[in-house]
Amino acid sequence: MYYYIFDIKRLRKKGQIDLIKNQLTSLGISGEYAYIAPNQSAEMLAENALNKGYTTIIAAGGDDLINSVANVLVGRREVLGVIPLSASEELTDLIGCKDWQSAIEVLRFRRIKEMHLGRISGSSHFLTNLYLDISSPIEVTIEFKDFILQAWAKNLIISNYHPEIQKKFVDYLDVAMESIKQKPTGIFKRISNIIKPSEQNLSDNISFVRAKSLRVFTKTAIPLVAGDKIIAKTPQLIESSDDKIRIVVAKNS
Amino acid sequence: MEHQADTVIGVEVQVKGNLQNKGSILVNGNVEGEIKSDENVTVGETATVTGPIVAKSILISGKVNGTVEAAEKLEVDPTGLINGDIKTKILIVREGAVFNGNSSMGQSPKENVSVSMPIPEKEVKTAEVEQKEEIKGVAKSSFWDKNKK
Numbered sequence: 001m002y003y004y005i006f007d008i009k010r011l012r013k014k015g016q017i018d019l020i021k022n023q024l025t026s027l028g029i030s031g032e033y034a035y036i037a038p039n040q041s042a043e044m045l046a047e048n049a050l051n052k053g054y055t056t057i058i059a060a061g062g063d064d065l066i067n068s069v070a071n072v073l074v075g076r077r078e079v080l081g082v083i084p085l086s087a088s089e090e091l092t093d094l095i096g097c098k099d100w101q102s103a104i105e106v107l108r109f110r111r112i113k114e115m116h117l118g119r120i121s122g123s124s125h126f127l128t129n130l131y132l133d134i135s136s137p138i139e140v141t142i143e144f145k146d147f148i149l150q151a152w153a154k155n156l157i158i159s160n161y162h163p164e165i166q167k168k169f170v171d172y173l174d175v176a177m178e179s180i181k182q183k184p185t186g187i188f189k190r191i192s193n194i195i196k197p198s199e200q201n202l203s204d205n206i207s208f209v210r211a212k213s214l215r216v217f218t219k220t221a222i223p224l225v226a227g228d229k230i231i232a233k234t235p236q237l238i239e240s241s242d243d244k245i246r247i248v249v250a251k252n253s
Numbered sequence: 254m255e256h257q258a259d260t261v262i263g264v265e266v267q268v269k270g271n272l273q274n275k276g277s278i279l280v281n282g283n284v285e286g287e288i289k290s291d292e293n294v295t296v297g298e299t300a301t302v303t304g305p306i307v308a309k310s311i312l313i314s315g316k317v318n319g320t321v322e323a324a325e326k327l328e329v330d331p332t333g334l335i336n337g338d339i340k341t342k343i344l345i346v347r348e349g350a351v352f353n354g355n356s357s358m359g360q361s362p363k364e365n366v367s368v369s370m371p372i373p374e375k376e377v378k379t380a381e382v383e384q385k386e387e388i389k390g391v392a393k394s395s396f397w398d399k400n401k402k
Contacts, residue, residue: 147270147286168259181265204281204299207263
C-alpha cells in the first residue's frame with residue numbers, strides 16, 4: 001500500500017533513515033523503500049510505484065523531490081504523502097508538520113486534502129511557490145488575461161500556497177512583486193538620488209494580483225525556482241492546474 | 254484611507270489594460286485602462302489613472318484622467334485630482350482637491366447627503382399691513398394716556 005521514495009542527500013544524520021523506517025514499522029505503515037540515484041529519478045520511481053499498484057506514494061526529502069512526485073500524481077486517485085527532510089517552511093506548513101516524526105504520525109491517520117497545483121508551460125508542477133531567481137533588480141513584464149504589468153522587480157513570487165498569503169480562490173495563483181523605482185540612466189539622475197533620497201514607503205512598492213494564469217517575460221532568460229531546483233527559465237506561461245492532487249495532511253491543515 | 258485590498262498595484266508599476274476584480278483594488282502606480290470593481294477602489298497619492306473607474310466606493314488621493322462612477326460614495330482627498338465627469342450618490346470633496354468635469358448625483362436633492370438646514374420662512378408684510386399695525390399701536394398708547402389722567 002505504501003511506497004517510500006527517499007532522497008538520502010537530505011538526511012541530516014547517519015542512521016536517520018533507520019530511525020524513520022523503525023517508526024514506520026512500529027506504526028504499521030511500512031512498505032517498499034526506494035532511493036533516488038543518478039539512473040533513478042523521482043519521477044521514474046513514482047511511475048514504477050503506480051505500475052506496481054501502490055495507492056500511496058510518500059516522498060521523503062525536500063521540495064524538489066516532493067514537487068517531482070507531485071508531477072506524476074496530479075490528476076490521479078493515488079495519494080501523495082510527505083516526510084519533510086530539510087524541506088521549506090511553506091511545505092511543512094502546507095502539510096501541517098514541522099518535522100519527519102509528526103509527518104509519520106499524520107501518514108497513519110491518512111487525512112486527505114485535494115488541491116490544485118501551479119503548472120509551468122503545461123508540464124512541470126509546483127506545490128507551493130515559484131521564485132524568480134534574481135540577485136539584482138530587473139525589468140519584468142507580466143501578461144495577465146486582461147492587462148500587462150511592467151516594473152523593475154526586486155523580488156517576484158508566484159504562489160500556489162504560502163502561509164502568509166490568505167488564499168481567496170483555490171484555483172488561482174497569488175502573484176506578489178516587490179518593485180523599485182526605475183533605474184536612473186544618467187549621471188544627473190544618480191546625483192539627484194543622492195541629494196534627494198526617496199521617501200517612498202516600502203510597503204507601497206508591493207504589487208499583488210490573483211490570476212489563473214500569467215506569462216512572465218524578461219530581457220534575458222532568468223531561472224524560475226521551486227524549492228531549491230530550477231525548473232524553468234523565462235519567458236514562461238505559469239498557471240493553476242485544472243487537475244488536483246490528493247495529499248495527506250494534518251488535521252488542522 | 255488604508256485597507257486591505259485584493260489587488261494592489263505598487264508605486265512605479267505600469268499597467269496597460271483593464272483591471273477588473275470582484276474584490277477591492279488599490280493603485281499606487283500608473284494605470285492606462287479601465288478599473289472596475291464590485292467593491293472599493295483606492296487611487297493612492299502616487300498613482301495616475303488614465304481611464305474610467307467604476308466601483309462601489311472610490312477614494313481618490315492621486316490623479317485621474319477619466320470618468321469616475323461610484324455606486325455609493327466618492328471621496329476626493331486634498332491631494333486628489335479628477336479630470337473627467339463623475340457620477341455618485343454621495344460625494345465628499347476635501348479642501349485642496351481639484352475637480353474638472355461634470356457631476357451627476359441621484360434624481361433629487363434629498364437623495365444626496367450634504368449639509369441641508371431648513372431656513373425658516375420670513376413673514377412677508379405688505380405696506381398696507383404695516384401701516385395698519387402702526388395705527389393700532391398709536392391708538393392703544395393714546396387710550397392709556399387718556400385714562401391715566
